[in-house]
Amino acid sequence: MDETEIHDLADDADYAAASQQGSSIMSGNDTSNQNNPIDPENAETVYMKDHVTIHPSQYATVRISGRLKLIKQDSLLFMSWMPYTGQTSNARLSDRDKNLYTIRAVSFADIRSIRRHTPAIGWQYVIVVLSSGLAYPPLYFYNGGLREFIATIKQHVFIARSAEDANVFLVNNFQDPLQRILSSMELPRALSSSSFTDSPFSDNQERLEDGGSRHKRDISIQVLEKFSLVTRFARETTSQLFRENLFDDIGTNENKKNNQERPHEIASNEAPIPSDPFELDKTSLVWGKPRQPPLGHEEWATFLDSEGRVEDLNALKKRIFYGGVEHSIRKEIWPILLGYYAYDSTYIERQHFMAVKKSEYEIIRNQWQSISPEQAKRFSKFRDRKSLIEKDVVRTDRSHPFYEGDENPNVDLLHNILVTYSFYNFDLGYCQGMSDLLSPILFIMEDESESFWCFVSLMERLGPNFNRDQNGMHSQLFALSKLVELLDSPLHSYFKQKDCLNCFFCFRWILIQFKRQAKTFSYNTKEFEYDKLLRLWEVLWTHYPSEHLHLYMCIAILKRNRAKIMGEKMGFDTLLQYINELSGQIEVDGVLREAEALCVCAGENGVAAIPPGTPPSLPVEDESIYQHDDEVL
Amino acid sequence: MASRRRMLLKVIILGDSGVGKTSLMNQYVNRKFSNQYKATIGADFLTKEIQFEDRLFTLQIWDTAGQERFQSLGVAFYRGADCCVLVHDVNVMKSFESLSNWREEFLIQASPSDPENFPFVVLGNKIDVDGGNSRVVSEKKAKAWCASKGNIPYFETSAKEGFNVEAAFECIAKNALKNEPEEEMYIPDTIDVARERQQKSSGCEC
Numbered sequence A: 001m002d003e004t005e006i007h008d009l010a011d012d013a014d015y016a017a018a019s020q021q022g023s024s025i026m027s028g029n030d031t032s033n034q035n036n037p038i039d040p041e042n043a044e045t046v047y048m049k050d051h052v053t054i055h056p057s058q059y060a061t062v063r064i065s066g067r068l069k070l071i072k073q074d075s076l077l078f079m080s081w082m083p084y085t086g087q088t089s090n091a092r093l094s095d096r097d098k099n100l101y102t103i104r105a106v107s108f109a110d111i112r113s114i115r116r117h118t119p120a121i122g123w124q125y126v127i128v129v130l131s132s133g134l135a136y137p138p139l140y141f142y143n144g145g146l147r148e149f150i151a152t153i154k155q156h157v158f159i160a161r162s163a164e165d166a167n168v169f170l171v172n173n174f175q176d177p178l179q180r181i182l183s184s185m186e187l188p189r190a191l192s193s194s195s196f197t198d199s200p201f202s203d204n205q206e207r208l209e210d211g212g213s214r215h216k217r218d219i220s221i222q223v224l225e226k227f228s229l230v231t232r233f234a235r236e237t238t239s240q241l242f243r244e245n246l247f248d249d250i251g252t253n254e255n256k257k258n259n260q261e262r263p264h265e266i267a268s269n270e271a272p273i274p275s276d277p278f279e280l281d282k283t284s285l286v287w288g289k290p291r292q293p294p295l296g297h298e299e300w301a302t303f304l305d306s307e308g309r310v311e312d313l314n315a316l317k318k319r320i321f322y323g324g325v326e327h328s329i330r331k332e333i334w335p336i337l338l339g340y341y342a343y344d345s346t347y348i349e350r351q352h353f354m355a356v357k358k359s360e361y362e363i364i365r366n367q368w369q370s371i372s373p374e375q376a377k378r379f380s381k382f383r384d385r386k387s388l389i390e391k392d393v394v395r396t397d398r399s400h401p402f403y404e405g406d407e408n409p410n411v412d413l414l415h416n417i418l419v420t421y422s423f424y425n426f427d428l429g430y431c432q433g434m435s436d437l438l439s440p441i442l443f444i445m446e447d448e449s450e451s452f453w454c455f456v457s458l459m460e461r462l463g464p465n466f467n468r469d470q471n472g473m474h475s476q477l478f479a480l481s482k483l484v485e486l487l488d489s490p491l492h493s494y495f496k497q498k499d500c501l502n503c504f505f506c507f508r509w510i511l512i513q514f515k516r517q518a519k520t521f522s523y524n525t526k527e528f529e530y531d532k533l534l535r536l537w538e539v540l541w542t543h544y545p546s547e548h549l550h551l552y553m554c555i556a557i558l559k560r561n562r563a564k565i566m567g568e569k570m571g572f573d574t575l576l577q578y579i580n581e582l583s584g585q586i587e588v589d590g591v592l593r594e595a596e597a598l599c600v601c602a603g604e605n606g607v608a609a610i611p612p613g614t615p616p617s618l619p620v621e622d623e624s625i626y627q628h629d630d631e632v633l
Numbered sequence B: 001m002a003s004r005r006r007m008l009l010k011v012i013i014l015g016d017s018g019v020g021k022t023s024l025m026n027q028y029v030n031r032k033f034s035n036q037y038k039a040t041i042g043a044d045f046l047t048k049e050i051q052f053e054d055r056l057f058t059l060q061i062w063d064t065a066g067q068e069r070f071q072s073l074g075v076a077f078y079r080g081a082d083c084c085v086l087v088h089d090v091n092v093m094k095s096f097e098s099l100s101n102w103r104e105e106f107l108i109q110a111s112p113s114d115p116e117n118f119p120f121v122v123l124g125n126k127i128d129v130d131g132g133n134s135r136v137v138s139e140k141k142a143k144a145w146c147a148s149k150g151n152i153p154y155f156e157t158s159a160k161e162g163f164n165v166e167a168a169f170e171c172i173a174k175n176a177l178k179n180e181p182e183e184e185m186y187i188p189d190t191i192d193v194a195r196e197r198q199q200k201s202s203g204c205e206c
């Protein structure tokens, strides 16, 4: 392995030029892969290396060897890595596992950086990071050829060495700070096994491991935790372990079906759909952490001290983010999560607070209930508001058992709470969509006053969605289009071309937090899937990886449908209709995982794309308000 | 073959919240009425294929949220409209009084090339309620307003009972068609014949 010594790459071009006529150049004729966007007629293989291997786990026996190629077609350079078939050296790996790692002609336009590793002992390897921030697992050059690999790339695409790290080669836009961070990110060797740390199965996993590389593994875990990345390989395995398919709904199945059909769809289209830089299903190896079972009663008790204070709010939020809470304890947890009860209050304090707030609620409610008909005649603002609310509560979730039937008292409660809120916050008043946000809260809290105050807390966050000037909505839609640009630039260009950059088609999703689960115009609306919605809301309310996870959710859902959107060339109208009809089919757990992965990958750039004060962030306040608050205290 | 090409006619339904816009649209397109429609959030549309003589058209009917505060979003949806339907509830005076406002707002936001002659149709809905006893906007009053705004066709409807809905939308479609620029028309004579016929059967005052 004499090639493993560290070379200065200044002479790489010469090296490659010298070997141009050599054996590495052969005409590509790879017909084994139907998904390959490469047209064999026009493609030229400019580099080929056998026995380039990946190490999906730490077991020395689990190695997947394959052939690495650089293929040139027109003026574009592609990289592919195909595992060898038919020579499974060990029983651990199925062909399916191998397929997970197959790199089917990734374009260099989608590659951000390549990091070269030339350890003193062991094989040289590279880590290829895509523009999306996703990375392939290390490719080990068992037969050498790494230097030649880099040199060949250099001949065909513009790459530059990173200023920070001479072993990082930046492809494309190397000024981008996001890329700088990601390109220096080192994915650990033990991608799959270490990702189990959070699962209940981690014990088994550790027993299986040979303890020798424990330290290395810990570093791996840190990296993984930091980026919340799980390999596709691990995802497949964990989903088996969790029997995730039990939770699958139509959405996922549809999605899977779509994915299977995708190559066919593309084939039938004249113009190929630009690939998703964050493709999470086919080539990606990165995924949000697996969801956990919801927080149960016993575990909830462990978060509380003997007097009922939440000891570590962040730990609680994190736990809820990854699994939600069991239905039976929602009533206890939602007020804390929404910030209505201080998390560090005791059981007794909360009880007292509840009583105080109850009489406070009744005072406000009495303000409008005491308005006489005579008075109301001369109070058009009140009448209009009240009638708007009356019209809306009778068309809010009436197919749900809690609200169904004539003269359902819960519908009256919705009405009373909303009218009271419009007096509590007279400036904001009532706006359509509020009844949609309140109904699940009343369903959980059951109590009128408690529901009111939880709703008040929620409106502290979402109130700007209903501002008269709609600026809260506009700023979220704006942030969304910025995030699309960051996380899926081909889709962004598509929206631009179709005059859809205002992202209005996501308006309903954002205004009422993905509430409308059933199709608006469907007559045989299926049973309202409240439970999924409740889960989604409590997860979003944790603000755990980001206050704006709902925007990343929008992106995740759009990505799931991007092939269809672009393939069918949807315009403003059709896109809106498609999205509206989709809302009944959103598979919450899967989308949340993808949203998390996207949020983490976007990192600081994602934060920068969202203007300060974008709901549900609190408005950017001036200092005078803070001072005022202090005086009150 | 050109005559078989489908043309898209875009119609916008406006009016105060709760007057029955969503119900009217569903009654026309799906011939169904439900008490369980949700308040419209954002916008939605339904399409219906219609035929005049040998020509097929796609009527695209846009339903938007009725609360004033969502009006700023209208720009995106009103663009390219061929006809605007203004709906009020004959049992609610305020919904009638809002019609002027909705009309103005539409003309500002859609900014049609010829605002003077842009086709509107007014629907007075929910005439079934309480056997007409709770009615506060008379037919005469509504028609007077329509006349003052350049002879806007007026229909009294019940989305619940399906009364006059079909006729109203036929008139709406016809007006939308009229708004389409001449050069896009195929054999204009044929259309005129169709238009005359429809006029008789629908009682449309256009």
Ligand SMILES: Nc1nc2c(ncn2[C@@H]2O[C@H](COP(=O)(O)OP(=O)(O)O)[C@@H](O)[C@H]2O)c(=O)[nH]1
Pocket: A391, A394, A395, B015, B016, B017, B018, B019, B020, B021, B022, B023, B024, B034, B035, B036, B037, B038, B039, B040, B066, B125, B126, B127, B128, B129, B157, B158, B159, B160, B161
């Ligand atoms: N009696 C009666 N009720 C109606 C009629 N049209 C709509 N409604 C009811 O009025 C309420 C509001 O209707 P909707 O179509 O949602 O109004 P929108 O807000 O204008 O879209 C619903 O409860 C409908 O059932 C009608 O013609 N007659």
Ligand SMILES: [Mg+2]
Pocket: B021, B022, B023, B038, B039, B040, B063, B064, B065
């Ligand atoms: Mg409606």
